[in-house]
Amino acid sequence: MTTLLTNPLRVGLRQERVITPQCIVIFGASGDLTHRKLVPALFELFRQRRLPSEFAVLGCARRPWSDEEFRSKMGEALANEIADHPSAWEQFSQGLFYEPVDLQQADHLVRLGQRLEGIDRLRATRGNRTFYLSVSPEFYGSGCRALAAAGLLADAERSRVVIEKPFGRDYGSAQQLNKVVQACAKESQVFRIDHYLGKETVQNILVMRFANTIFEPIWNRNYIANVQITAAETVGVEDRAGYYESSGALRDMVQNHLTQILALTAMEPPGRFDAEAIRNEKAKVLQAARLANEDEPWKCCVRGQYSSGGSRARPLSGYRQEPGVNANSTTETYVAMKLFINNWRWQGVPFYLRTGKRLPKRLSEVVLTFRQAPVHLFDAAGGAPTPNQLILRIQPDEGAEIKFEVKAPGSGMRSRPVDMGFSYDDSFGEPSDEGYVRLLADAMLGDPTLYTRSDEVEAAWRLYTPLLELIEESPWQLPVHPYEARTWGPAAADSLLGDDGLGWRRP
Amino acid sequence: MSTQLTLQAPLDVPPAEVYPYLDRLWNHGLEGTTGAATFTLLIWEPSWLEQQMVRIGRIEGPIRGLERDDLIEAARLITADCDLPFSTAPMDPRLAWKVGQLEGQLEAQDLRGQFIPNAISVHTPRRLITLVPTLDASQSLETMVAAYCPLPDEGGAGAACGDAIVLRGGMEALRQGLPLIQPLIDEALPCWVWWNSSLDEPPEMLEALAPLPRRLVIDTSLGQPARCLDVLVERIEAGQAVNDLNWLRLRSWRESLAMVFDPPSRRDALAHVVQLDIDVEGDHPVKGLLLTAWMADRLGWHLIDSSPAEEPGGINAEFQRTDGTTVRFRQMPVPVGLPKAHPGAIVGLRLICEPADRPALCVILCSESGGCMRLESGGMAAMELVEEVVPLPEENEEMEMARLLGGGHDTTNPLLASAAPLAATILPR
Ligand SMILES: NC(=O)c1ccc[n+]([C@@H]2O[C@H](COP(=O)([O-])OP(=O)(O)OC[C@H]3O[C@@H](n4cnc5c(N)ncnc54)[C@H](OP(=O)(O)O)[C@@H]3O)[C@@H](O)[C@H]2O)c1
Numbered sequence: 001m002t003t004l005l006t007n008p009l010r011v012g013l014r015q016e017r018v019i020t021p022q023c024i025v026i027f028g029a030s031g032d033l034t035h036r037k038l039v040p041a042l043f044e045l046f047r048q049r050r051l052p053s054e055f056a057v058l059g060c061a062r063r064p065w066s067d068e069e070f071r072s073k074m075g076e077a078l079a080n081e082i083a084d085h086p087s088a089w090e091q092f093s094q095g096l097f098y099e100p101v102d103l104q105q106a107d108h109l110v111r112l113g114q115r116l117e118g119i120d121r122l123r124a125t126r127g128n129r130t131f132y133l134s135v136s137p138e139f140y141g142s143g144c145r146a147l148a149a150a151g152l153l154a155d156a157e158r159s160r161v162v163i164e165k166p167f168g169r170d171y172g173s174a175q176q177l178n179k180v181v182q183a184c185a186k187e188s189q190v191f192r193i194d195h196y197l198g199k200e201t202v203q204n205i206l207v208m209r210f211a212n213t214i215f216e217p218i219w220n221r222n223y224i225a226n227v228q229i230t231a232a233e234t235v236g237v238e239d240r241a242g243y244y245e246s247s248g249a250l251r252d253m254v255q256n257h258l259t260q261i262l263a264l265t266a267m268e269p270p271g272r273f274d275a276e277a278i279r280n281e282k283a284k285v286l287q288a289a290r291l292a293n294e295d296e297p298w299k300c301c302v303r304g305q306y307s308s309g310g311s312r313a314r315p316l317s318g319y320r321q322e323p324g325v326n327a328n329s330t331t332e333t334y335v336a337m338k339l340f341i342n343n344w345r346w347q348g349v350p351f352y353l354r355t356g357k358r359l360p361k362r363l364s365e366v367v368l369t370f371r372q373a374p375v376h377l378f379d380a381a382g383g384a385p386t387p388n389q390l391i392l393r394i395q396p397d398e399g400a401e402i403k404f405e406v407k408a409p410g411s412g413m414r415s416r417p418v419d420m421g422f423s424y425d426d427s428f429g430e431p432s433d434e435g436y437v438r439l440l441a442d443a444m445l446g447d448p449t450l451y452t453r454s455d456e457v458e459a460a461w462r463l464y465t466p467l468l469e470l471i472e473e474s475p476w477q478l479p480v481h482p483y484e485a486r487t488w489g490p491a492a493a494d495s496l497l498g499d500d501g502l503g504w505r506r507p
Numbered sequence: 508m509s510t511q512l513t514l515q516a517p518l519d520v521p522p523a524e525v526y527p528y529l530d531r532l533w534n535h536g537l538e539g540t541t542g543a544a545t546f547t548l549l550i551w552e553p554s555w556l557e558q559q560m561v562r563i564g565r566i567e568g569p570i571r572g573l574e575r576d577d578l579i580e581a582a583r584l585i586t587a588d589c590d591l592p593f594s595t596a597p598m599d600p601r602l603a604w605k606v607g608q609l610e611g612q613l614e615a616q617d618l619r620g621q622f623i624p625n626a627i628s629v630h631t632p633r634r635l636i637t638l639v640p641t642l643d644a645s646q647s648l649e650t651m652v653a654a655y656c657p658l659p660d661e662g663g664a665g666a667a668c669g670d671a672i673v674l675r676g677g678m679e680a681l682r683q684g685l686p687l688i689q690p691l692i693d694e695a696l697p698c699w700v701w702w703n704s705s706l707d708e709p710p711e712m713l714e715a716l717a718p719l720p721r722r723l724v725i726d727t728s729l730g731q732p733a734r735c736l737d738v739l740v741e742r743i744e745a746g747q748a749v750n751d752l753n754w755l756r757l758r759s760w761r762e763s764l765a766m767v768f769d770p771p772s773r774r775d776a777l778a779h780v781v782q783l784d785i786d787v788e789g790d791h792p793v794k795g796l797l798l799t800a801w802m803a804d805r806l807g808w809h810l811i812d813s814s815p816a817e818e819p820g821g822i823n824a825e826f827q828r829t830d831g832t833t834v835r836f837r838q839m840p841v842p843v844g845l846p847k848a849h850p851g852a853i854v855g856l857r858l859i860c861e862p863a864d865r866p867a868l869c870v871i872l873c874s875e876s877g878g879c880m881r882l883e884s885g886g887m888a889a890m891e892l893v894e895e896v897v898p899l900p901e902e903n904e905e906m907e908m909a910r911l912l913g914g915g916h917d918t919t920n921p922l923l924a925s926a927a928p929l930a931a932t933i934l935p936r
Contacts, residue, residue, distance in 0.1 A: 020913055
C-alpha cells in the first residue's frame with residue numbers, strides 16, 4: 001500500500017463490536033508466532049480501544065519464564081511499535097502474565113486453572129477464556145485433551161480454543177483430529193484458523209457477490225467459461241525448510257488458502273449472514289468439488305520445484321540447494337490443478353488453481369472469465385474480441401477490475417478491451433488491519449464466521465486425497481518438474497490449460 | 508426488546524437488614540453457586556415522565572423504568588396539551604415537568620429495578636442497585652432485595668449468580684439511604700453508575716453515587732446545556748471514565764462524515780474547510796457542539812470566538828485552521844414535526860472546503876428522517892457536491908448500556924475527552 005495522509009476523522013471509529021472481558025491464554029508463548037503476530041495483533045487491538053480494561057494475556061510454554069521476563073521479551077519484539085506508543089505499552093503490558101505449562105503434564109493444567117481463577121479476580125475477566133494453541137501441530141489433539149481434562153473447556157459459552165494451521169496432514173488425520181477435538185469441546189468452541197480468511201479482500205468476495213445484484217445473475221455456468229485462482233509468491237522456502245519439506249505447496253497453500261477462496265467464489269448465497277449459514281454453504285460447495293479427473297489424477301495436476309535462477313547480480317539458488325532441504329527432495333514448490341464443481345451452478349466450468357514459490361510476482365487473485373459473445377459483429381483489435389473478465393485482486397493492489405470491449409476511437413467499428421477498476425487504495429486509502437487482528441478479535445468475540453468448520457476442513461482434504469495418495473504411492477506419476485526461479489512455473493502447467501484451448505492470465 | 512424479570516420475587520427487607528440479609532443469602536442460601544465476578548451496576552432511575560404519565564392515565568402501569576415505545580408515543584401526543592413546541596423531544600425534562608402540572612391521581616405498581624433487560628442480563632451483573640425516587644417526596648425508604656441466577660445456558664458450568672437491590676422512596680428518604688450503598692459495592696469489581704435522568708437533578712446525589720473510580724454513564728442531551736457540558740468536563744478532568752450516551756449516538760454521523768473523506772483524493776479538502784453549518788432539532792445544542800468540537804479537534808482548529816446568533820437558540824463561532832485561515836461555524840435549531848426521543852438530535856450538516864487549485868467541495872449530510880433543505884440552498888452551484896443520508900441507529904438506551912457493560916474501559920474515550928472541553932467553550936454563556 002502507498003503511504004497516504006490518514007483520514008483524521010476515521011480515527012477511533014473501528015469499534016463496532018465490543019470484546020467482552022476475558023483472558024487469552026497463548027500456548028507456545030515463547031515461540032515465533034506469538035511475538036511476531038499474536039502479541040502485536042493484541043497490542044493493535046488495545047490501541048484501537050477494542051480491548052476492554054478487564055483483559056489479560058497469559059503466556060504459557062515449558063520454559064520457566066516469569067511475568068516480567070515475558071513482558072520484557074514481548075517488549076523487545078515490539079520495540080518499534082512501542083517507541084511510537086510508549087504509554088499504551090505501559091498500560092497494555094500490565095495485562096501480560098506468564099505461567100510455565102507443559103501441555104503434556106496434567107498437573108500443570110490444574111495449576112493453570114488456579115492461575116486463571118487468580119487472574120479472573122485480579123483483572124475481573126469474568127471467567128471468559130480463549131485458549132490459543134500456537135504450538136507444534138502434534139500437540140493440537142493432546143492439548144485439547146489436556147484442557148478438557150482439567151475442566152477448562154467445560155463452559156461452552158465462556159471458553160473457546162483456537163487451533164493454528166495445519167489442521168491434519170490428509171483426510172484421515174484431519175478426521176482423527178476432529179474426533180479428538182470434538183470429544184473435548186463443542187464445535188462452537190473450536191476456531192480453526194485460516195489466515196487467508198483474515199484478509200479484507202478475501203472477505204470482500206462475499207460482499208461483492210451478495211451485496212450487489214449485478215454479479216449474482218451471471219455468476220454461473222451459463223455465463224462463466226472458467227475460473228482461475230492464483231497465489232504466487234516471490235520468496236523461496238526461507239528458513240522454513242524443516243516444515244516445508246514434509247508439507248509442500250499442496251498442503252501448505254492449496255488445501256487451505258486456495259480452497260477457501262474457491263469456496264467463497266463458488267458457494268451459493270447463504271440465507272443470512274451468520275457463521276453457520278455461511279459455513280454450511282462453503283462446506284456444501286467443497287463437498288461438490290472434484291478433481292477434473294479423479295481416476296487419473298496425474299492428468300489434472302502439475303507439480304513443480306524451483307531450480308536456480310535470478311540474475312547474475314542476484315542469483316537465486318534452487319530449492320534443493322536451500323539450507324535444510326534434502327538434495328534429492330521431491331517436495332513440490334509449485335502446484336497447478338484443474339477442478340470441477342458438480343452442481344447446478346457450476347457443472348462443466350473448469351476451476352484452475354495454482355500456487356508457487358519463486359514466481360516472478362507476489363500476487364493472489366481470482367479471475368472469472370466469461371463466455372464469448374454469441375456472435376461477433378465487430379472487428380476486434382486483437383483478432384477475436386477478448387472475453388470479459390472479472391478480476392478480484394486479493395493482494396497486492398487490492399481491488400477489483402472488469403475487462404470489457406468498447407468501440408476503438410476512429411471511423412470504423414472496431415472493438416478493443418478496456419478496464420474498469422476499483423482500488424482499495426483509491427477508495428479507502430488506509431491499510432487494512434493485519435489478518436491476525438481481525439481473526440483474533442473474532443475468536444475473542446466468539447464469532448466463527450471466518451474460521452473453518454470441521455466438515456469444511458475434511459471436505460477440503462478429501463478433495464485432494466487422490467493427489468496425496470498418488471504422491472505417496474506412485475510419485476513418478478506426478479513428477480516434480482523443475483522451473484527456473486522467477487518464472488511462471490513449469491511448461492507442463494501451461495499445457496494443463498493449453499489442452500483446453502486456454503492460457504493462464506499473465507498478471 | 509424482551510425483558511427479564513428477576514427470577515425470585517424481590518423481598519422487602521428493612522434498610523438496616525439489607526447487608527446482613529445478603530450476607531446470609533450468599534453464605535447459606537446460594538451455596539454451591541458462585542457470585543459472578545463481573546461488575547456492579549448502580550442506576551439512578553427516577554423515570555419522572557413515566558411516573559407522571561401513569562399518574563394522569565396516559566399510559567398504563569406498572570412503572571418499569573425502561574425506555575418503552577408506548578411512553579415515547581404518548582409523550583409525542585401530549586406535547587401540544589402542554590403548550591410546548593412540536594419539536595420538543597419526548598425525553599426533554601421540561602416535558603416531564605409540564606406533565607407534572609396536569610391533574611390525575613392514578614396509582615400503579617412500581618417495578619423499577621426489577622426488570623433486567625436481556626441485553627444487560629447476558630453480561631450477568633454481579634449486583635444491580637437501583638435508586639428509584641417516587642413522585643411523593645415525603646415517602647419513606649423501602650428496600651427490596653432479590654437474588655437471581657440466569658438460567659445456565661446449555662453447557663454452561665455452575666451458574667454465576669447476582670443480586671438486585673432496589674432503594675425506593677422520596678428524595679429525602681433516598682438521601683438518608685445513601686450510606687447503605689457503599690458497603691454493597693465490591694471494590695474489586697468494576698462499578699458502573701448509570702445516571703439515567705436529567706443532569707439538572709440534585710448534584711449532591713450524583714456526587715454521592717458516582718465518585719472515582721466508578722465509571723459514569725450520563726446523557727448530555729438531558730438537562731441545561733451548560734450544566735451538561737460542565738459535568739462532562741469536570742468528570743473527565745478528574746480522570747473518571749465517563750460515557751456519554753449523547754456522544755455515542757453521534758457514531759453514525761461521525762462514520763458518515765469519515766466515509767466521505769476516505770478516498771485519498773478527497774483527504775486534502777479537509778485541510779481547507781472554510782465553513783461548517785449544523786442544524787439540530789429543538790433548542791438543545793450539546794450534541795451538535797460535540798460533533799463540531801470533535802471535528803475541530805481532529806482537524807486542529809483553534810476556537811477564536813463564539814456568540815449567540817440573532818435567531819434564538821442559534822450559535823455562531825469562528826475557528827482558526829492550522830494555516831491561519833478562518834472557519835465560520837453556525838449551528839441552528841430547526842423545527843421538526845416528529846422529533847427524536849432525545850433533545851438536540853442532528854438534522855443536517857454542511858461542510859464547505861475550498862482547496863487552493865481545485866473546485867470547492869460541499870459536503871451535505873442529512874438525517875434519514877428529516878430533510879436538510881435549509882442547508883441545500885444557496886450559492887453552491889460551482890462546487891463539487893457530496894450528499895449522503897445518515898442512517899438512524901436502531902438501538903435504544905439499554906442496548907447502548909449493554910455495549911458499554913459488555914466490555915468497558917476505565918478511562919474516557921480520548922476523542923470524547925478532547926471534544927468535551929472544546930464543546931463547553933463554544934457554548935456561549
Ligand atoms: N510462525 C508462523 O509464521 C506460523 C504461520 C502459520 C502457522 N503457524 C503455526 O503456529 C504454531 C506455532 O508456530 P511457531 O512458529 O510459533 O512455533 P515455534 O516457534 O516452534 O514455537 C513452539 C512453541 O511451543 C512451545 N512448546 C513446545 N512444547 C510444548 C509443550 N509440551 N507444552 C507447552 N508448550 C510447548 C515452545 O516453547 P517451550 O520450548 O518453552 O515449551 C514454543 O513456545 C505451529 O503450529 C505452526 O504450524 C506458524
